[in-house]
Amino acid sequence: MNLQQLRYLHEIVQHELNISNAAKALYTSQPGLSKQIKLLEEELGIEIFVRNSKRLIAITEPGKAVLEIAQRMLHDVDNLKQVSQEFRSQDSGSLTIATTHTQARYALPPVVKQFIKRYPKVKLNLHQGSPTQIAQQVLNGEADIAIATESLIMYDELTTLPCYEWHHCIVVPTEHPLLAEKKLTLKKIAQYPIITYDFAFSGRGKINAAFNAHNITPNIVLTAIDADVIKTYVELGLGIGIVAQMAFIPERDQLLRMIDTGNLFQSSTTRIAIRRNEFLRGYTYHFIELFAPHLTRDAVTKALRVKNTSINSKS
DSSP states (O other): OOOHHHHHHHHHHHHHHHHHHHHHHHHHHHHHHHHHHHHHHHHHTTTEEETTTTEEOOOEEHHHHHHHHHHHHHHHHHHHHHHHHHHTTEEEEEEEEEEOIIIIIISHHHHHHHHHHOEEEEEEEEEEEHHHHHHHHHTTEEEEEEEEESGGGGOOOEEEEEEEEOOEEEETTTTTGGGGGGOHHHHHHHHHHHHEOOOSSSSSHHHHHHHHHOOOOOEEEESSSHHHHHHHHHHSSOOEEEEGGGGGGGTTTTTEEEEEOTTTOOEEEEEEEETTOOOOHHHHHHHHHHHHOOOOOOHHHHHHOOOSOBOOOOO
């Protein structure tokens, strides 16, 4: 048994049991890859895959156990490399942040600016996607940390840490009737066409929950994955917008006005997710602390060691 065989096994699973695609990704031949997997199976005395002729169609139960251990071993090997890199070049390397549009557009810019100024030799990459997509990127080792509001706490393999709480607000054109209301209610909001987030993004579940709790059916005419699109269509007069409060920038959104929703919608919590037992470079700890000052290196290190990988929201 060797690490190369474990890498072959991992890559086959990553490519949905397609040996040909896995071989291309590994820059090796399909027969050579298949031979190494057979040798691994023979050494272990089990079948890792269910086969139909020469095709792999499923992972056996013992194969799932082998895969879990193999991925853990490969992860530890990557950690060893990171340890070496940390002590050889503490202020250079790369950092990949997987995040949603709202975080990338509104929350991260000042953090990124400070980080690049402090670590000019670190290559910073931002990957945008849905919360489930970015969580998977961290699990696959394609990103170092994920930042989002939705879904991250659903993954047991991730340590999730609360960063900050935020609220939704209403955005309307400059002369909209809602601006004259002394007390905003969900019933009054529901009288107008609503433009807001797609269900998987930016606390949309909290919006639905608020209306459902009062047996009100909102007239949602359009959904989008980012606030810029929502605000564009509000400017066109197609409805009122419900967006994250951080997404309203007065100097840029001069054709709109913001209405504070108070306690109409439950607050949302943005979290950072890190793969369990991950070795983090020093500058990664610093990036996290820039984004959420209460998440010091000691706090993050302790959280990564805790079995319960989802840490409660910071009050």
